Each structure stands twice: as C-alpha cells, then as structure tokens.
Amino acid sequence: MASEALGQATVAHDRREGLGGALGEYALIALRMLRGALGVVRPTAWVLLAAAVVLWVLGRSLGWWELTVAAVVVTVVLALCLLFLIGRTAYDVTLDLNRTRVVVGERAVGALTLANTGSRAILPSRVVLPVGAGRGVFDVHRLAAGASAEELFAIPTSRRAVVKVGPVSVVRGDPLGLFERVHRRDEPVDLFVHPRTVLFDGQSLGFVRDLDGMPATDLSRDDVSFHALREYQPGDDLRHVHWKSTARTGDVMVRQYEETRRSHFVIGLSTSPADYRGEEEFELAISAAGSLGLRALRDSQRVEVRVQERALPAATGKQFLDSLSGLGHSKARAGGIVELAGVVAATMPLASVVVLLCGSKVDANDLRAACGRLPYGARVLAVVTETGASPSLRRIGDADVVTVGALDQLAGALRKVLA
Known part of the structure; x- marks a missing residue:
C-alpha cells in the first residue's frame, strides 16, 4: 500500500511539473506576442493613448461633452492609423554591393532588389537600409504579384573603416508615424574601406632574400x-x-x-594614441604601413605585421588591407613604440628587416630605445609621420629614420635610404 501511494504521489508530481512546464511555455509565447504587439507602438502613439484615456475619464466624470468629443476624435485617429499595419510585407530582398572593398574616397555602389513572390499585391511600404551609424530610406510603391523593384544607392567613404551594410528592414506604418511594424530581411554585408596606399617601382625596398641569410627551423x-x-x-x-x-x-x-631569416619582413605599427599628434598622423602611418606591406608581398617576401595588442593577418594583400581597415587605437596600458619593439623582438627573433612606424610625438630617445630592442642583425627602418613636414632622413644608432609629411613622399624618402 505504501508503495502504491508513493507511486501515485510521484505520478501526480510529474503531472504537476508537466502542467507547470506547459504553462511556462505558453506564458513565454504570450509574452513574446505581447512584446511584438507593443513594439509597433511609437512614443507619440503612447502619448495619444494616454490622452484619450484621460479625456474619456474626465469627460464622463465631469460631464463635459467637449472632452468626450475630443476623446472620440483621438480614438478614431488611433484606430485609423492602426489599419495601415494590415497587409503583407513578405518581400524577397536581395542586397548586392558592386564591390565590398573600396579605397578611402571612392563610392561603394549597390542595388537593393525587392520581389513580390506571393500571389497577392503588397501595399506601399518603406525600406530602411542601415549603413554604419546612418541609414538610407526608400519608399516602395504598391508591388503587384510577381513584380519586382530595384533601388540603386551609393555609399560615400570619407575615412577608413569596416562598414556594416544592412540588414534590410521593411517598415509598414501610418502617415502620422504613430504605429510602425518592422520586418528584417537579408543578412548584413561588411564593406571594407581600405586606407590609401602608393605603389613603388620594382623592388624599391631593396631587401631581398640571398644566400647569406641565416637558416631558421x-x-x-x-x-x-x-x-x-x-x-x-x-x-x-x-x-x-x-x-x-x-x-x-x-x-x-x-x-x-x-x-632564411632574410625572408622575414616585419612591420611594427604603433597604435598608441600617445605616439601621434592627431588622427591625420595615425592615418598616414597606416597608409605607409599598407604601402610597405603590399610592396613586400609583391616581392614574394613573408610579411608579418604587429601592433601593440595583436598580430595582423597579412598572408595576402587583400587580407592585409582588410585588417588595416578596422584598425583603431590601442589601450594606454599596451604601451608605445618601445613596448611594441619588445613584442616584435620576442615573437619574431629571426626577422631580417623591421620597419617601425609611429607619429611625431615619439622623441629620439624613445626611437633609440625601440630600435635597440629589435633582433640582433636585422636591418631597421623607422618611419615617423608628421603632418605637413618635409621629407627627411637621419640616423639614430644603427637605424635609418625617415620622416614623411604626406603619403606621396614615402617612395622618394625610401630611395634616399637605399641610395
């Protein structure tokens, strides 16, 4: 008897748990539906809803006909605006960027295609295309069954970045902007805005592999x-x-x-904000690093790139420029050019050529200390960016130090080093 009672109690407990779990699932579904329903209400609509309630209450309690009429008008307006949410927005959306990689200053051109694959027409709606921190808005007219519409757009690029384009949102709403229903379509696309670079003629770097290179493992x-x-x-x-x-x-x-160690071309790019006098110097240093890395890759060099907090992928030119596109300043605790040189020496002891890039706030003592930390036997070149400065060449210890004030000065300054 005791075992039967225990079994019945266990069954009852399981039933209660199953019922509780089912009720919990229904509660979650209801909560999601409520959240979706409330999500279509804009802030202005909430104000009007509150005003309608207040007008109804005051009109009834005070017996003022004028307040009741006002409450009726506000309620009718809200009801009419709600009707604009009725209708399908089941577009088949295609986002096509002509090029997903551009250089600073170029325009990225794309097309947005909306197709109605259903059997009924889709009423007019708005399509929102997020582009980075901004967004583009397109008004789409009534689209018959089987029809499609194409919207062309151009994205200006004024600075280096990785811009997320999309996801596309189809918006159905009323003319007063009281209610708005949003459906997201498609997947976002990354637009890489590469830094400006310059080309060097021939093996302008002058650092090629030879038979005297020290073998590595x-x-x-x-x-x-x-x-x-x-x-x-x-x-x-x-x-x-x-x-x-x-x-x-x-x-x-x-x-x-x-x-051999002569096949290791290393670029150390400082991302410390303390090494630069402004963003222009930082962007110039990134462009110079990109130019040097691309030239070395064309010369079949093995290129490795380090910044304060990590290594940048540089197996190919496209991969290298992509990594530079999203590069920002490092944290203060990561240190400056001296700490970066220490990281290069620790992680790449067999480097044959090391190019350090920094801004004009780095003084000669710091440059000497940074160059002294680099691997023994490596040829060292330091590129200092100083906006508006004339190109110059000096020696600090065993390193050649080049100062450039603009990107187009880089090739000429390197020719002086190799002369």
Missing part, C-alpha cells in the same frame, strides 16, 4: 636554402619538381627548403 616551399626532397602535394609549385628523382622513384618529388 621552419620549412618552406620557396626559399634559397635547399633542405630535402619530399613527395608532391596539391598546391606545390611545379617549378620545384626534382625530375631526376621523380623518374627514379616513380613518384613526383619536389624540393623542400629551409626558410
């Missing part, structure tokens, strides 16, 4: 220090196939090399 598919033979793998350069071994073994064999 890393193996490479392409260098000058032969290490061994191995079987061919997809993606290997056919220029490195060793045909005699291939004929002898019957398997395709390729040469494997040891990386």
